[in-house]
Amino acid sequence: xxxxxxxxxxxxxxxxxxxxxxxxxxxxxxxxxxxxxxxxxxxxxxxxxxxxxxxxxxxxxxxxxxxxxxxxxxxxxxxxxxxxxxxxxxx
Amino acid sequence: xxxxxxxxxxxxxxxxxxxxxxxxxxxxxxxxxxxxxxxxxxxxxxxxxxxxxxxxxxxxxxxxxxxxxxxxxxxxxxxxxxxxxxxxxxxxxxxxxxxxxxxxxxxxxxxxxxxxxxxxxxxxxxxxxxxxxxxxxxxxxxxxxxxxxxxxxxxxxxxxxxxxxxxxxxxxxxxxxxxxxxxxxxxxxxxxxxxxxxxxxxxxxxxxxxxxxxxxxxxxxxxxxxxxxxxxxxxxxxxxxxxxxxxxxxxxxxxxxxxxxxxxxxxxxxxxxxxxxxxxxxxxxxxxxxxxxxxxxxxxxxxxxxxxxxxxxxxxxxxxxxxxxxxxxxxxxxxxxxxxxxxxxxxxxxxxxxxxxxxxxxxxxxxxxxxxxxxxxxxxxxxxxxx
Numbered sequence: 001x002x003x004x005x006x007x008x009x010x011x012x013x014x015x016x017x018x019x020x021x022x023x024x025x026x027x028x029x030x031x032x033x034x035x036x037x038x039x040x041x042x043x044x045x046x047x048x049x050x051x052x053x054x055x056x057x058x059x060x061x062x063x064x065x066x067x068x069x070x071x072x073x074x075x076x077x078x079x080x081x082x083x084x085x086x087x088x089x090x091x
Numbered sequence: 092x093x094x095x096x097x098x099x100x101x102x103x104x105x106x107x108x109x110x111x112x113x114x115x116x117x118x119x120x121x122x123x124x125x126x127x128x129x130x131x132x133x134x135x136x137x138x139x140x141x142x143x144x145x146x147x148x149x150x151x152x153x154x155x156x157x158x159x160x161x162x163x164x165x166x167x168x169x170x171x172x173x174x175x176x177x178x179x180x181x182x183x184x185x186x187x188x189x190x191x192x193x194x195x196x197x198x199x200x201x202x203x204x205x206x207x208x209x210x211x212x213x214x215x216x217x218x219x220x221x222x223x224x225x226x227x228x229x230x231x232x233x234x235x236x237x238x239x240x241x242x243x244x245x246x247x248x249x250x251x252x253x254x255x256x257x258x259x260x261x262x263x264x265x266x267x268x269x270x271x272x273x274x275x276x277x278x279x280x281x282x283x284x285x286x287x288x289x290x291x292x293x294x295x296x297x298x299x300x301x302x303x304x305x306x307x308x309x310x311x312x313x314x315x316x317x318x319x320x321x322x323x324x325x326x327x328x329x330x331x332x333x334x335x336x337x338x339x340x341x342x343x344x345x346x347x348x349x350x351x352x353x354x355x356x357x358x359x360x361x362x363x364x365x366x367x368x369x370x371x372x373x374x375x376x377x378x379x380x381x382x383x384x385x386x387x388x389x390x391x392x393x394x395x396x397x398x399x400x401x402x403x404x405x406x407x408x409x410x411x412x413x414x415x416x417x418x419x420x421x422x423x424x425x426x427x428x429x430x431x432x433x434x435x436x437x438x439x440x441x442x443x444x445x446x447x448x449x450x451x452x453x454x455x456x457x458x459x460x461x462x463x464x465x466x467x468x469x470x471x472x473x474x475x476x477x478x
Binding site for chain 1: 131133134135136163167220221222223224225228245246247248249250251253273274275276277278291296322324326328329333334335336337338340
């Protein structure tokens with residue numbers, strides 16, 4: 001099962017849940033499974049066009065999916081997928 | 092570099108650097124010959140400035156327009172109670188000068204804006220970004236790319252931190268990735284609250300700001316491998332760290348394959364700030380003085396407080412607590428036949444609650460308290476705690 005790490009700013013849409021585990025063969029499948037379980041999260045992950053939003057990066061291990069096969073990147077059973085949002089705090 | 096000399100006092104002060112074989116007096120000379128602009132002297136800026144000054148960076152610029160507030164002291168370790176109410180940039184200079192008299196501190200007691208950013212950045216070798224909002228993050232990045240400066244970056248949110256080194260000059264003469272390669276555009280306003288709204292565990296900026304200071308020193312001295320091309324992530328709740336790769340994006344508008352941006356822009360507009368507010372419907376409002384006169388005259392009304400319970404615990408003004416997220420299902424507790432004043436911390440959430448109740452349930456008797464409990468504290472009841 002692939003593991004998806006949800007960052008703090010988005011946890012308010014997942015009832016505080018920080019890790020989502022799901023059987024999935026691609027990154028897209030995993031993200032859509034998360035979004036269908038937590039519908040409030042969907043507009044924060046995807047644009048209306050269905051593309052991932054530009055203030056979010058998705059990684060498999062330490063590699064950006066843009067450098068792999070994008071959302072079609074295949075997942076191995078123990079892959080760790082991270083959603084990384086832009087944050088700005090500092091003072 | 093040989094012409095950089097040290098006094099006996101300086102040699103003694105920096106001796107723990109001088110005896111590291113990879114660092115030695117050459118590294119120390121590079122620090123003394125260098126200049127760093129630290130933008131923001133808050134949670135990240137405090138440890139950054141303290142460590143850079145202690146390490147012997149020859150000239151340090153401090154940019155901050157703010158004054159020290161009591162709520163800063165939980166994390167902004169540069170300041171003490173004697174600094175409260177003073178200019179941060181000036182208080183920082185006093186503290187740093189007492190820490191290390193062998194360096195120069197430039198005070199820039201001003202807001203960092205599109206008008207002055209490039210002029211400030213070009214006067215320094217390295218920039219460290221300790222700011223706290225998206226418009227300024229993009230402004231710092233763009234000014235550094237346009238002026239060819241390294242931007243040592245960190246940001247925090249509650250228990251999470253990120254750090255990287257942007258636009259570093261690489262051995263092949265090219266520049267490493269910058270913030271726009273990582274995040275081409277910012278989240279919409281309101282999704283990621285600031286520390287003032289979202290809170291931050293005090294020691295977290297201490298950790299990330301210290302990492303920034305370390306990276307600044309590595310950039311200057313050339314010792315070790317910096318975070319250029321990598322994003323470091325720290326989650327304090329589970330004590331997990333991850334380091335991700337950052338690649339250059341050919342679509343980067345500043346220095347991608349087809350650059351479209353050759354100067355600084357309006358970053359508030361870029362980040363959508365001010366746009367939604369002006370599009371939102373105005374709601375009826377009263378100020379705190381009028382509410383106070385209602386109370387004194389015994390005018391019949393109800394006060395609803397739409398903040399969170401943990402905020403109510405810090406300070407409250409007698410309102411009935413119905414958090415914003417629950418107002419639509421709490422209409423049984425919100426009458427329609429008497430004036431209902433709705434209040435939050437500063438007046439934004441209460442306006443949102445009013446619009447939701449008007450749209451969903453046809454309320455016509457809701458009145459926003461302008462400035463919220465902060466204005467009430469300032470003008471009516473100074474015994475309340477500010478937060």
